[in-house]
Amino acid sequence: MTEAEPGSRVWTRKDLVGIEDLSRSEVEMILDTAPQFLAVSHRESGIKKVPVLQGRLVVNWFYEPSTRTRTSFELAAKRLSADTLSISASTSSTQKGETLHDTLYNIEAMRSDIVVIRHGLAGAARLLAERHPSSIINAGDGYHEHPTQALLDAFTMREHVRRMREDPEATLDGIRVALVGDIAHSRVARSNVWCLTKLGAQVTVCGPSTLLPQGMDRMGCAVTTSLREAIADADVVYALRMQLERQGRCLFPSIREYVRLFRIDNETLAGAPAHAIVMHPGPINRNVELSSEVADGPRNVILEQVTNGVAVRMAVMHLLVNRPAVGVA
Amino acid sequence: MAKSIVIKNGRLIEPSLGLSEQLDVLVEGTSVAGIGRDLTGDTEIDASGCVVCPGLVDIHVHFREPGFESKETIATGSRAAARGGFTSVVTMPNTAPPIDNGGMVEQHNRSAREAACIKVWPAAAATKGRAGAEMTEMADLKAAGAAAVTDDGNDIESSWVLRRVLEYANMVGLTYLTHAEDHSLMEGGAMNEGYNATRLGLPGLPKAMEEIAIDRAIRLAELAGARIHICHVSTAGGVDIVRRAKERGLPVTCETAPHYWTLTDDAVERFGTNAKMNPPLRGPEDVAAIRQGLADGAIDCIATDHAPHTLTEKDVEFQSAPFGIIGLETSLALGVTGLVRDGVISMERLVELMTAAPAGGLGLAAGRLEEGGPADITVFDPEAEWTVDPNQFASKARNCPFAGMRLHGVVKATLCDGRVVHRAAEG
Numbered sequence: 066m067t068e069a070e071p072g073s074r075v076w077t078r079k080d081l082v083g084i085e086d087l088s089r090s091e092v093e094m095i096l097d098t099a100p101q102f103l104a105v106s107h108r109e110s111g112i113k114k115v116p117v118l119q120g121r122l123v124v125n126w127f128y129e130p131s132t133r134t135r136t137s138f139e140l141a142a143k144r145l146s147a148d149t150l151s152i153s154a155s156t157s158s159t160q161k162g163e164t165l166h167d168t169l170y171n172i173e174a175m176r177s178d179i180v181v182i183r184h185g186l187a188g189a190a191r192l193l194a195e196r197h198p199s200s201i202i203n204a205g206d207g208y209h210e211h212p213t214q215a216l217l218d219a220f221t222m223r224e225h226v227r228r229m230r231e232d233p234e235a236t237l238d239g240i241r242v243a244l245v246g247d248i249a250h251s252r253v254a255r256s257n258v259w260c261l262t263k264l265g266a267q268v269t270v271c272g273p274s275t276l277l278p279q280g281m282d283r284m285g286c287a288v289t290t291s292l293r294e295a296i297a298d299a300d301v302v303y304a305l306r307m308q309l310e311r312q313g314r315c316l317f318p319s320i321r322e323y324v325r326l327f328r329i330d331n332e333t334l335a336g337a338p339a340h341a342i343v344m345h346p347g348p349i350n351r352n353v354e355l356s357s358e359v360a361d362g363p364r365n366v367i368l369e370q371v372t373n374g375v376a377v378r379m380a381v382m383h384l385l386v387n388r389p390a391v392g393v394a
Numbered sequence: 395m396a397k398s399i400v401i402k403n404g405r406l407i408e409p410s411l412g413l414s415e416q417l418d419v420l421v422e423g424t425s426v427a428g429i430g431r432d433l434t435g436d437t438e439i440d441a442s443g444c445v446v447c448p449g450l451v452d453i454h455v456h457f458r459e460p461g462f463e464s465k466e467t468i469a470t471g472s473r474a475a476a477r478g479g480f481t482s483v484v485t486m487p488n489t490a491p492p493i494d495n496g497g498m499v500e501q502h503n504r505s506a507r508e509a510a511c512i513k514v515w516p517a518a519a520a521t522k523g524r525a526g527a528e529m530t531e532m533a534d535l536k537a538a539g540a541a542a543v544t545d546d547g548n549d550i551e552s553s554w555v556l557r558r559v560l561e562y563a564n565m566v567g568l569t570y571l572t573h574a575e576d577h578s579l580m581e582g583g584a585m586n587e588g589y590n591a592t593r594l595g596l597p598g599l600p601k602a603m604e605e606i607a608i609d610r611a612i613r614l615a616e617l618a619g620a621r622i623h624i625c626h627v628s629t630a631g632g633v634d635i636v637r638r639a640k641e642r643g644l645p646v647t648c649e650t651a652p653h654y655w656t657l658t659d660d661a662v663e664r665f666g667t668n669a670k671m672n673p674p675l676r677g678p679e680d681v682a683a684i685r686q687g688l689a690d691g692a693i694d695c696i697a698t699d700h701a702p703h704t705l706t707e708k709d710v711e712f713q714s715a716p717f718g719i720i721g722l723e724t725s726l727a728l729g730v731t732g733l734v735r736d737g738v739i740s741m742e743r744l745v746e747l748m749t750a751a752p753a754g755g756l757g758l759a760a761g762r763l764e765e766g767g768p769a770d771i772t773v774f775d776p777e778a779e780w781t782v783d784p785n786q787f788a789s790k791a792r793n794c795p796f797a798g799m800r801l802h803g804v805v806k807a808t809l810c811d812g813r814v815v816h817r818a819a820e821g
Contacts, residue, residue, distance in 0.1 A: 085593065164706070164709065164710060165710065165711065166709065184711070186711040186712070186713045186714060187594055187595035187596050187711075187712065187713065188594065188595075188596070188666070188711055188712045188713075189711050192666070192710075192711060206595065207595050207596075207713070208595035208596075208597075209594060209595025209596075210595065252595060255592075255593070255595060278591075278592040278598075279587055279588050279589070279591075279592060279598065280588045280589030280590070280591075280592045280593070281592055283589045283593075284589075284592070284593065
C-alpha cells in the first residue's frame with residue numbers, strides 16, 4: 066500500500082452503507098480491527114465484554130425477519146457494553162403510514178448512537194445515512210448490499226488463507242472465489258463481489274441465466290452458468306441461499322432442476338481443488354443449494370463465519386463511533 | 395381600448411412562416427397586429443439579443459386536477475408553464491376521477507378558464523376509467539373540447555381494445571397518445587435495467603418494454619388506418635421503430651422529453667427519487683439516439699411529461715416513490731443548452747420542436763405567430779445563464795433532477811392572448 070502505515074490509518078466514515086463506497090484500505094482497516102474483538106469472544110476468563118461502547122445506544126431496526134444477522138449485531142453491541150434496543154417490523158409503526166425518516170427522528174430523539182437497519186428496499190440505509198446524525202449500519206437493503214456479511218466472509222477467507230499458508234500477513238490477492246446461486250436477488254453476492262475484488266481476489270458468479278442480472282460483469286467479476294467451470298479452480302466455493310419463494314415466478318422450472326444444475330454436493334465438489342473451502346451466509350436450505358454431507362463436511366467453514374461475524378461487527382461499531390471528531394482529524 | 399405592445403429588436407423565429415430574422419411584433423388587444431421593421435406601440439418590450447417566437451406548446455403535462463391538488467393545480471401548473479415560456483399545454487387525464495366523459499372535459503375547461511393564465515387543453519381518457527376495457531364516448535369528448543385521447547400512465551393492454559380505440563378515435567378526429575409500455579415486463583421495475591440497476595440492487599425496466607409496445611401500437615394503427623402519436627420515447631430502439639414507420643409513410647408522430655437527452659441512468663444515484671420517472675433515464679447510447687432523432691426528424695416534438703409530486707411522496711425509498719419529474723420551467727433552457735449550444739440542432743429547429751410541431755400534430759390552434767392570429771408569444775434570451783433552483787419554481791412541486799445545473803436560456807416574457815403572463819425580473 067502506498068498511502069499509510071496500517072497503524073496510522075484513520076477511519077472517518079460515519080456510516081457503513083455499502084462496500085462499493087469503501088477503499089481497499091478501509092476494508093482492510095475493518096478486517097485488521099476484528100482480531101482484537103475476536104479475542105474478546107475467546108477470552109479464557111469467560112468474560113466476553115469490553116467497555117468500548119459503554120453508555121452508547123445501539124438500535125437494531127429490522128424490517129425483515131432475521132435471526133442470524135440480528136443476533137450477531139445484538140451480541141456485538143452487548144460485548145462492547147452498549148445498551149441495545151430492538152425494533153422489528155411487526156412492532157414498528159410503518160403499517161400506520163409513518164415514513165422511514167419520521168421513525169428514525171423518533172429513535173434519535175432517544176439519543177441513538179448506532180442504528181443498524183435491515184430493510185426490504187434497496188437504498189433505505191443510504192437514504193437515512195445522508196440525513197440523520199446517527200451512525201447507520203446497513204444490515205441488508207433489498208437486493209443492494211449487505212456489507213457486514215461480505216466483511217465477515219472476507220475475514221473468514223483471509224484467516225483460512227493465513228492458516229493454510231502459515232503466513233500471518235497473507236492477503237486475498239489472487240484467491241479465486243466462486244459465488245453460486247441466485248445472484249439477481251442477492252445483496253450478499255453484490256457486497257461480496259465489491260469486497261473481494263477490492264481485496265484482489267478473482268470472483269466468478271454462477272447461477273441460472275435467469276438469475277444473473279444484466280451488467281454484473283461490469284462490477285469486475287466473471288459470469289457463468291456452468292457450475293463446473295465456476296468451481297474448477299476455486300479456492301472458495303460460496304453457496305448462496307436459494308429463496309424458495311422465488312419458485313412460481315418463472316425464474317427456474319423447479320427446485321429439483323435447480324438442484325440438478327447448481328447444488329454443491331460431494332459429487333460437484335469433486336470438480337474443485339482439494340483445498341477449496343465451502344461457505345454459506347446462512348440459513349441453509351439443506352439439500353437445495355448445499356447437500357447435507359457438504360454442509361456438515363470437513364471443508365465447510367460456515368460456523369466459523371458466524372463466530373467471525375460478531376467480531377467483525379464489533380470492529381465496525383467501534384470504528385464508526387470512536388472515529389475522530391469531525392475537524393479534528 | 396387596451397394599450398398596444400411592441401416587441402422590439404428581437405430575432406423573430408416563426409417556423410410555419412419560415413422566418414428567422416430581426417423583426418418587431420406589434421400586439422393589439424389579444425392579437426398580433428403587425429410584424430415588421432420599426433414598429434411602434436404604446437408600450438415596449440425590448441427584445442434585443444432575444445429570440446421572439448410563438449408561445450411554446452407542451453402536449454404532455456400533468457396538472458393533477460381533479461384529485462391530486464396537493465401535487466399541482468391548473469393555477470400553479472399554468473404559472474409554471476408561463477414561467478417556462480409556454481402558452482399552450484395539453485393535460486393528461488390520469489386524474490381522480492379520470493377525465494373520461496364530456497361533462498368532465500367541460501368541467502376541466504371551465505376550471506382552466508377561471509384559473510389558468512395560459513391555454514390548457516385537456517386530453518381525455520381513451521377507455522372508461524382508464525381501465526383499458528371499454529372505449530370512451532369520443533365524439534362527446536371531442537365536442538366538449540378534448541384535444542386528444544390517451545390512457546397515459548397506462549398502455550391499453552388488450553390489442554383488440556387498442557385497435558378499436560385507434561379506429562374510433564380516428565373517425566371522430568382525435569389522435570390517440572400512446573403511453574408505450576409492455577406492462578408484463580415491468581415486475582416491480584424502478585429504473586433502467588442494466589449495470590446501474592444491478593449495482594444499486596433495484597429491479598430493472600428493460601428497454602424492450604417500450605420498444606415492443608411502440609411496435610405493437612404502430613402495427614395496430616396501420617391496421618386501423620389511424621394516425622397515432624407515441625409519448626415520451628426514451629430508447630434508441632424506440633426512435634428506430636418510429637423512424638422506420640415514417641419511412642413506410644405511416645402517419646406516426648412521437649415526442650421525447652428533455653431528461654432523455656440530458657441525463658443517463660447514472661443520475662439515479664445522485665438525485666435519488668427525483669431521477670425516477672417512467673419510462674426511466676436510459677444509457678448513453680439512447681441519449682445519443684434521442685439527439686439524433688430530434689435532429690433528423692424521427693422525433694417530431696418536445697414535451698416535458700411535467701409530473702409533479704409532493705416532497706413527502708418523493709422523500710421515501712426509491713422503489714416506494716412515484717414515477718415522474720417536473721419539467722416546464724427547465725425545458726427550453728435544456729434545449730438551448732443541451733441541443734442548440736451543443737450543435738445538435740439549430741435554434742430554428744428547437745423552436746419548431748416546441749411550437750408548430752407539437753401543435754400541428756394534434757391540430758391545436760397554437761404554435762404560430764402571424765398577423766391577425768392570437769398574440770401567444772415567447773421572448774427568451776438564449777445567451778443569459780442561470781442556475782436551476784427548484785425553490786424558485788412557480789410549480790407546487792420540486793421533483794426536479796436538474797437542481798444546481800448551469801443553463802443558458804432565460805424566458806424574458808410570455809404573452810398569452812396579448813396579456814403578459816410572465817415577465818423576468820430585470821438584472
